């Protein structure tokens with residue numbers, strides 16, 4: 687199997703452990719050529735050479751404009767990584783391409799994809815933490831941390847990472863998948879949703895499955911997690927057994943939900959780089975004891 691455990695999936699730290707060292711704002715940035723991790727909307731802007739995609743390497747590119755140095759969030763084999771949010775107005779120079787930034791495409795090396803995910807989270811937090819949510823004052827960085835402190839009321843703010851659950855429900859060789867209307871034709875995936883106030887992860891799984899599909903579950907088992915930088919979630923993966931109920935689809939959330947089996951697999955599944963697909967590949971066709 688390509689990813690033996692969920693921890694091996696892209697966007698999780700294990701995949702970049704060998705070459706990556708984290709740097710926080712205020713830490714000394716090593717000299718030398720930087721690697722520019724450029725994010726524009728849902729794309730990473732990269733150099734394409736002989737079909738290979740790489741981060742732009744070197745000094746500050748002039749076309750970024752005056753004063754744009756990026757946010758240094760670490761090093762990759764010793765080279766500083768600088769995250770830059772590109773405006774849609776910036777013209778991409780010849781030799782560079784905008785590559786879709788998601789878990790479906792497989793052209794981009796999964797380590798670079800993971801570094802892109804880090805840059806995306808750093809940039810998203812930076813952009814959405816300009817002002818204090820308590821008093822409207824401006825925020826300044828807390829040295830050696832991703833946190834920020836309000837210059838008005840002194841309140842400290844830290845990055846938000848949102849817990850989500852994702853679950854495969856199994857019933858005698860069948861498994862439950864649903865689809866959202868916005869997805870490509872034929873695509874089905876697992877039931878998933880955000881943790882609510884006052885909930886444990888397990889309670890969230892029971893609620894989401896019941897709300898979205900009308901199905902009751904039992905034997906809930908945690909199987910692994912994936913950092914999900916769109917923009918900043920933690921996907922906690924579960925497998926459960928069917929305990930009762932008939933499928934009643936919540937049309938606000940899903941277009942369809944149904945039981946599949948080995949003979950009736952959906953036309954399209956989530957990308958291999960997502961925990962959704964990893965759970966399906968690992969557990970959907972496993973015989974249930």
Ligand SMILES: [Zn+2]
Nearest residue numbers: 818821836839
């Ligand atoms: Zn404040």
